[in-house]
Amino acid sequence: MGRVGVLLLNLGGPDKLEDVGPFLYNLFSDPEIIRLPFSWLQKPLAWFIASRRTQKSQENYKQIGGGSPLRRVTEAQGDALKEQLSSQGQEANIYVGMRYWHPYTEEAIAKITQDKVEHLVILPLYPQFSISTSGSSFRLLERLWQEDPQLQQIDYTVIPSWYKQPGYLRAMADLIAQELDQLPNRDEVHIFFSAHGVPKSYVEEAGDPYQQEIEECTRLIMQTLNRPNPHILAYQSRVGPVEWLQPYTEDAIQELGAKGVKDLVVVPISFVSEHIETLQEIDIEYRELAEEVGIHNFRRVPALNTHPVFVKALADLVIEALKAPSFKLSQVAQMKKKVRIYPPERWEWGMTTSAEVWNGRIAMLGFIALIIELITGHGLLHMIGLL
Numbered sequence: 373m374g375r376v377g378v379l380l381l382n383l384g385g386p387d388k389l390e391d392v393g394p395f396l397y398n399l400f401s402d403p404e405i406i407r408l409p410f411s412w413l414q415k416p417l418a419w420f421i422a423s424r425r426t427q428k429s430q431e432n433y434k435q436i437g438g439g440s441p442l443r444r445v446t447e448a449q450g451d452a453l454k455e456q457l458s459s460q461g462q463e464a465n466i467y468v469g470m471r472y473w474h475p476y477t478e479e480a481i482a483k484i485t486q487d488k489v490e491h492l493v494i495l496p497l498y499p500q501f502s503i504s505t506s507g508s509s510f511r512l513l514e515r516l517w518q519e520d521p522q523l524q525q526i527d528y529t530v531i532p533s534w535y536k537q538p539g540y541l542r543a544m545a546d547l548i549a550q551e552l553d554q555l556p557n558r559d560e561v562h563i564f565f566s567a568h569g570v571p572k573s574y575v576e577e578a579g580d581p582y583q584q585e586i587e588e589c590t591r592l593i594m595q596t597l598n599r600p601n602p603h604i605l606a607y608q609s610r611v612g613p614v615e616w617l618q619p620y621t622e623d624a625i626q627e628l629g630a631k632g633v634k635d636l637v638v639v640p641i642s643f644v645s646e647h648i649e650t651l652q653e654i655d656i657e658y659r660e661l662a663e664e665v666g667i668h669n670f671r672r673v674p675a676l677n678t679h680p681v682f683v684k685a686l687a688d689l690v691i692e693a694l695k696a697p698s699f700k701l702s703q704v705a706q707m708k709k710k711v712r713i714y715p716p717e718r719w720e721w722g723m724t725t726s727a728e729v730w731n732g733r734i735a736m737l738g739f740i741a742l743i744i745e746l747i748t749g750h751g752l753l754h755m756i757g758l759l
């Protein structure tokens with residue numbers, strides 16, 4: 373076999389506080405994150421939302437040391453994977469491609485062509501598929517492939533999602549067991565799976581298989597764990613006013629508190645690395661809430677990071693993918709029950725939930741712009757002489 377490469381995909385995160393604004397702008401500029409009727413509105417709206425969110429987001433990053441650990445952790449995972457592959461007789465170069473911050477996917481692709489990689493495995497570091505995560509990275513890669521004849525020479529294969537991988541399930545179950553065993557009444561502790569949320573319309577209108585994969589993954593982890601504990605699944609990190617997958621983590625914590633639950637072990641299930649949503653949102657915000665509602669033993673299962681059983685699982689995935697018939701980027705959408713990757717070919721006007729929401733938001737934006745213009749005396753309407 374010729375030169376082998378593995379491209380690890382992840383979302384990326386700001387390395388320092390000054391990066392937060394531009395990182396958020398990149399994130400909200402992605403039509404897979406925010407769906408709009410007109411593409412020309414994407415950038416101004418991304419700028420508007422990012423500016424409004426930057427300060428709050430910076431405060432959260434300040435609480436975890438002033439930046440995201442995601443790059444460091446992902447690079448460590450890459451190093452560990454290279455070593456593990458080598459010990460299993462497979463030499464490979466590992467490349468990290470982030471969607472919204474350095475090292476960008478484009479930078480990784482440039483290195484891959486420079487190194488003349490012949491066989492490439494594309495492995496998203498999201499166990500479950502969502503339009504907003506792996507889907508967005510695959511779409512970007514599809515575009516890069518179409519534009520570059522050199523890339524088209526590479527024999528590549530994609531792993532769309534891998535939440536059923538036995539080593540991954542084992543590593544998750546072991547980490548949960550370790551936390552349960554720290555508590556005196558370990559078989560009665562509630563296991564709380566906290567998945568990252570997505571807007572409900574992704575699942576119901578666009579056919580995102582994310583919710584189904586999360587639910588199945590939860591069931592498989594519980595089966596692997598093989599303990600009698602009660603468990604619950606809820607969704608965290610909601611952004612904006614639309615409805616996201618329910619129940620929301622904060623509501624579920626409150627309900628458990630009201631029922632008199634005292635011991636909780638929280639399992640972050642959509643992430644394999646520590647980042648802001650484990651270190652700040654769960655460890656600080658949800659812990660505070662849990663204490664307020666009387667859940668005094670609140671423990672969080674650490675992210676897998678470079679857990680050896682997990683790294684071996686990643687290596688097994690790569691080796692199997694190299695042996696199996698290749699799976700192309702264009703096949704992912706077909707396989708995932710005809711997922712309509714955002715934005716749709718044609719904007720659907722009318723009473724669809726998202727169209728209504730966005731029509732309302734655009735009107736609101738226009739209204740805000742008008743108020744600002746009336747107060748400051750500067751703006752588009754003054755420029756064209758209407759005010």
Ligand SMILES: C=CC1=C(C)c2cc3[nH]c(cc4nc(cc5[nH]c(cc1n2)c(C)c5CCC(=O)O)C(CCC(=O)O)=C4C)c(C)c3C=C
Pocket residue numbers: 383384385386396399405425429440441442498502504505568569570571582611642643646647648649
């Ligand atoms: C607004 C929509 C968002 C969707 C949909 C979304 C889905 C989603 N995200 C992750 C994983 C991560 N998200 C991270 C940061 C992040 N995500 C959003 C918004 C959406 N995510 C924002 C605004 C941010 C920035 C942080 C903030 O201001 O809250 C990160 C990086 C974290 C870091 O340490 O920097 C990850 C990872 C998943 C798995 C997911 C859907 C399945």
Ligand SMILES: [Fe+2]
Pocket residue numbers: none
């Ligand atoms: Fe996110």
Ligand SMILES: [Fe+2]
Pocket residue numbers: 568609649
């Ligand atoms: Fe988030």
